[in-house]
Amino acid sequence: MPGADPLGPPPRPSAPCAWWYGIGEPPTYPDLKFAAQHYDLVVLNATETAAMHRLHKLNPKIKVLVYKDFSSTRNYPGAVIGNQDAPLLPSGxxxxxxxxxxxxxxxxxxxxxxxxxxxYPQHWQMAVWDEKYQRAWADAVTAEVVREGWDGVLADNDFSSLKYYSKAVLKGTSDNAATDRRIRDGMDRFLEVAGGALHKAGKMLIPNVSESQLTPGRWSAHSRFDGAMExxxxxxxxxxxGELVTFEGNEFKELRAQAALGESWLLLVTKTQGHREERVGYATAALLAGPYTCWHGASTADYQDPDWSPYQDAELGEAVESANRLPAGAWTRGFTNGWVAVNPTGKPVQVNPPPGLVTVDGAPVSTPAELAATDALVLVKPETPATTSPATTPKPTTTAPKPTTTTKPTTPATTPTPTTATQPVTTTQPTPTATSGTPTPPTPKPAPAL
Structure with a gap:
């Protein structure tokens, strides 16, 4: 981990840390103050250099990454000004x-x-398999990151299929399957080129990896520099x-292995359309709790707000065991101050919570308890006057968006990777912008200006 002491004791597997995928509207000062107090890592658009420096000043330990897209170039207003590329781009x-x-x-x-x-009008697929394009991207992005003072890069659209953006068959390939193989193989090499260049400069690379449950080893391979985003x-x-996609294939095993090592970031995003999604996302992240396992419950389609969930105030403490899979398919994990259970299956299961624990709202829970399909429990020790923690800083009210010089494309159901098409049940999608809703493909994100 950049900045970690290799000779110091390994960090403890605490409850999930928090991060913010802040690629929506330009952040306000209250947003930044809240972020500095609550998040371990923040991602911002390339135009937000002033916000990045302010975050570093408010919290010298926070990591601030710049958003860059691996797979597209863009010519919407703001990415191109007049007849020239803007000085700070959402792409490489x-x-x-x-x-x-x-x-x-x-x-x-x-x-x-x-x-x-x-x-995503005016987002153009690039030849990610072209070695000269890979090198040009890596050189330009590394130079910008070093010059501006970013800690590293969140590289969007490390995807394995073009189908979420286009049904086109690439020239020189026979069909869509061959097109996707060319893209996957190209991204494997591209990652090495970009990660090598950034690491040589002492900077981080975290790709937004999509559909890793479909290809064994993909998550492990693509998180090898500083981690990855799901x-x-x-x-x-x-x-x-419908079961929880995160548990399909080999993905959850690979996530667990990375988290247990405690050497790189797992940046996890759950679209919190309701209480169930919020509960499931946080509890599943807790199953993976490690030194750099960070969770973000996104309540807005474009990641505009610096979200904060009541579960992040639950104070689970440190994990006292690894995640355990029960015979019926549910997973549980104990903490010094609580316990979580996740049922990733499509059928209800029974779980046995430790006695004396309550929900984050203070409600008691019976033992055994029935856990609905694709649902979760987050339980903590009941508060007493001696242990009650002070109220956390309230989430800042986001002020009206500032005028920007860039026009942000409408984004589908998830936004940092294109997300307009409806996605198949078993696939996760890449993301260039954010939108909430049903599973959606990657969504490109524009970079609003200050």
């Missing part, structure tokens, strides 16, 4: 630069037509018996 390579100097970096379909992302964490598949 500017549209005008690519158009004038390296038009071959634009991905094209079998009819030699450039591929514009569905639902933007569809705790997502429930569609259908009457």
């Amino acid at each position: 390579v500017g549209y005008v630069e690519a158009q004038q100097r390296n038009p071959e970096w634009f991905a094209v379909d079998t009819a030699d037509k450039r591929i514009e992302w569905g639902g 933007e569809n964490f705790g997502l429930r598949g569609s259908g009457a018996d």
Whole structure:
């Protein structure tokens, strides 16, 4: 971990830390003050350099990463100003630069037509497998990160399928499956180039990895630099018996292994459309609790607000055991001040909470307790006058958005990776912008200006 003492004692597996994917409207000062007091890590748009420096001043220990997209270049107003690329981009390579100097970096379909992302006007798929494009991206982004003073990069759209953005078949491939293989293979090499360049400069790389449950080893491989982001964490598949997608395939095993090492970040995002999603997201993150396991319950589609959940005030304490899988399929984990259970299956199961614990609202729970399909329990020791903790700082009221020079594209159901198309039940999607709702593909995010 950059900044960690390699000779010091390993950090303890505490309850999930908090982070903010702040790629919505420009943050206000109350937003930044709240973030400095509550979050371990924040992601901001490239135009928010002043906000980044203010966060570092308010909390020298906080990590602030810049949003950059691996897979697209953009020419919407703000990314291109007049006939020139903006000085600070949401991507690594500017549209005008690519158009004038390296038009071959634009991905094209079998009819030699450039591929514009569905639902994201003026977002153009790039040839992520092209070694010269990879190097140009890595060089430009690393230079900017060092010059501006960011701690590193959150690289969006490390995706494994083009289908969430386009049905196009890439030129030189035979079908959609071959197109996706070219993209996956290209991203494997791209990650090495970008991570190597940033690490050489002492900076972090955390990719937003999508659909890792479909390819064994993908999460482990793509989190090898400083960790990875899962933007569809705790997502429930569609259908009457839809299970939690996070537990499908090999993904949860790989997440557990990374968390247990305690050497890199797990940045987990749950779209909290209701209390169940909020409860499931936090409890599942607690199953993975480790030194750098951070959870964000996103209540807005565009990640505008610095969200804070009551569960993050639960004060679970330190984990006293690893996560345990019960025969019926539920998972549980004990903490010094509480206990969590998650049922990732499509059927109700019974669990046996430790006696004397209550919900975060103070309600008692019977033993055994029935845990509904794809639901969770977060229980804590009841508060007493001697142990009651002071009220946490209230979430700041977000003021009206400041005028920006960039036009933000409408985003589908999840926003840091395109998200307009409805996604299959078992797949998680990449994300270039944020929107709440049903599972959605990656959503590109624009970079609003101050």
